[in-house]
Amino acid sequence: MVELDQLKLELTGYKDTLKEVKDSLDVENKKKRIEELDMEMSGPDFWNNPDRANKLTRDAKNMKDTVEGITRLEQSYDDMLTLIELGNEENDPSVIEEVRSELDDFTGKLEQMRLTTLLTGEYDHNNAILRINAGAGGTESCDWAGMLFRMYSRWAERKGFTLEVLDQQDGDEAGIKSVDFQVNGENAYGYLKSEQGVHRLVRISPFNAQGKRQTSFVSLDVVPELEGDAGIEIKDDDLRIDTYRSSGAGGQHINKTSSAIRITHLPTGIVVQCQNERSQFQNKDKAMQMLRGKLLALKEAEEEAKMKGIQGDLKTIAWGSQIRSYFLQPYQLIKDLRTGEENANADAVLNGDIDRFINAYLKKKSQGALMNPTESADEGI
Numbered sequence: 001m002v003e004l005d006q007l008k009l010e011l012t013g014y015k016d017t018l019k020e021v022k023d024s025l026d027v028e029n030k031k032k033r034i035e036e037l038d039m040e041m042s043g044p045d046f047w048n049n050p051d052r053a054n055k056l057t058r059d060a061k062n063m064k065d066t067v068e069g070i071t072r073l074e075q076s077y078d079d080m081l082t083l084i085e086l087g088n089e090e091n092d093p094s095v096i097e098e099v100r101s102e103l104d105d106f107t108g109k110l111e112q113m114r115l116t117t118l119l120t121g122e123y124d125h126n127n128a129i130l131r132i133n134a135g136a137g138g139t140e141s142c143d144w145a146g147m148l149f150r151m152y153s154r155w156a157e158r159k160g161f162t163l164e165v166l167d168q169q170d171g172d173e174a175g176i177k178s179v180d181f182q183v184n185g186e187n188a189y190g191y192l193k194s195e196q197g198v199h200r201l202v203r204i205s206p207f208n209a210q211g212k213r214q215t216s217f218v219s220l221d222v223v224p225e226l227e228g229d230a231g232i233e234i235k236d237d238d239l240r241i242d243t244y245r246s247s248g249a250g251g252q253h254i255n256k257t258s259s260a261i262r263i264t265h266l267p268t269g270i271v272v273q274c275q276n277e278r279s280q281f282q283n284k285d286k287a288m289q290m291l292r293g294k295l296l297a298l299k300e301a302e303e304e305a306k307m308k309g310i311q312g313d314l315k316t317i318a319w320g321s322q323i324r325s326y327f328l329q330p331y332q333l334i335k336d337l338r339t340g341e342e343n344a345n346a347d348a349v350l351n352g353d354i355d356r357f358i359n360a361y362l363k364k365k366s367q368g369a370l371m372n373p374t375e376s377a378d379e380g381i
Contacts, residue, residue: 001088003096008084011077011103014110018077021110022070024117030063037063055227062125062186069113076106111359116187118362123224124190128183129166129290134176135198135217140208142171144201144216147350149179152195154352161185166276166286167260174207180274180290182225189224194361195354196222197323197373204329213329217322223293232292232299240264241284246275261287270294323373324357326350337373339364 037060040046047053080102087095119125132149134141156163166180183192198219205214226232246260260275261283272290274283327333332346334357341360343349349357364370 001091001093001096003093004084004087004099007096007099007103008081011080011084011106014077014107017114018073018110021114021117022074025066025070025113027067027070030067034060034063034067065186066116069109073106073110073113076102076109080106115359115362116190118366119187119190121190121193123226123296124193125187126189126227127185127225128189128192129180129223129225129293130183130192130195131178131180131221132176133178133219133221134171135219137214137216139171139173139175140205140214141216141218142173142175142177143207144175144199145177145179145218146171146175147201148199148218148220149176149181151350151352151354152181152183152192155354156183156185156352158352158355159185159191161188164276166274166290180272184225189222191358193222193224194358194365195220195323200322200325202325202327202329221294221297223290223297226289226292226296232295234265234288234291234295238266240266243280259283263287263291265291265295268295268298270298336360338370340371 037056041053041057041060080099083095083099083102086092087099130152132145134145137144153163162184164182164184166182168179168181169177171177198217201216201218202213204211208214240263242262242264244260244262259277259280260273261280262271262273263284264271270291272287272294274287274290277283277286323338324334324336326346326349327335328346332344334343334346334349335341336357339357339360341357343353343356345353361370
């Protein structure tokens with residue numbers, strides 16, 4: 001049958017891509033490493049060092065997920081070939097729709113797996129720590145910050161990741177002034193680093209009685225969760241550490257002890273704070289992790305600036321510039337200014353459907369084709 005032959009031709013066109021992805025992910029060596037870890041984890045002394053045990057357990061799970069993903073793709077490929085052959089032998093047109101559906105699902109999953117091969121940065125596989133800051137604009141910007149936090153929360157749910165709020169300051173009337181949170185999952189930082197920068201919202205303000213269109217800005221900072229010092233030296237004399245009472249959910253102890261920690265790195269002016277953990281020690285440990293991540297990002301920005309001959313404020317470079325505009329009125333359009341990627345379904349995007357923007361960024365970055373996100377890039381849209 002012509003239709004089945006065309007589907008077979010389309011399917012076999014992905015054979016080399018499937019092999020390339022499998023080789024890039026080093027699946028065979030992952031299988032060997034999984035066997036080694038399974039043996040080690042079955043040992044009686046494995047949990048004597050909880051930190052190391054948790055890391056190895058997480059590593060094993062991530063590798064197993066990768067191997068199982070490739071195995072399912074290979075099985076799906078073989079199953080479709082078999083189904084096409086049976087359909088041709090029996091001259092059964094009813095299998096055409098089934099093959100088409102399975103092929104679409106296969107190509108989508110293969111593309112997603114291929115994108116993980118682009119995550120080659122040293123910290124791409126790490127968890128991510130994010131900070132959302134409302135810009136100027138009072139309640140309007142705080143509401144926009146709350147909308148963005150919800151968007152990333154929904155995205156994390158879609159990916160099967162977990163999200164942990166580290167510190168949050170609510171807006172006076174609505175939304176949030178700032179929120180620090182951690183997203184835990186394989187490649188969380190590799191994906192979310194593409195979201196760093198300034199996010200712009202254009203809409204009819206629900207807080208404006210005159211119903212005027214208003215523009216709001218919110219900045220997003222993304223750093224990897226680091227294990228150990230990651231080569232970042234921090235001197236005690238460079239730190240100012242303040243304690244204060246935690247606020248918000250957490251139990252009665254939250255208002256009775258000054259367990260929240262705020263750390264200021266004096267040479268750079270970077271401030272981090274954490275109030276999520278139950279003890280002052282745990283909050284300080286998490287805050288130091290956040291500080292190391294920010295100092296690492298600053299160091300990388302400085303090195304990149306020197307390579308490009310850029311002069312200026314490193315803090316501005318680290319925060320990034322406007323990367324995406326979200327138009328809600330008088331029409332709906334979300335546009336990424338670095339890749340040109342667009343989506344007219346604003347509701348879906350604000351409910352966490354941002355993979356197409358992340359994927360477009362990874363592809364463009366690997367090709368060295370990212371556009372300069374200037375303010376004029378979306379004029380006239």
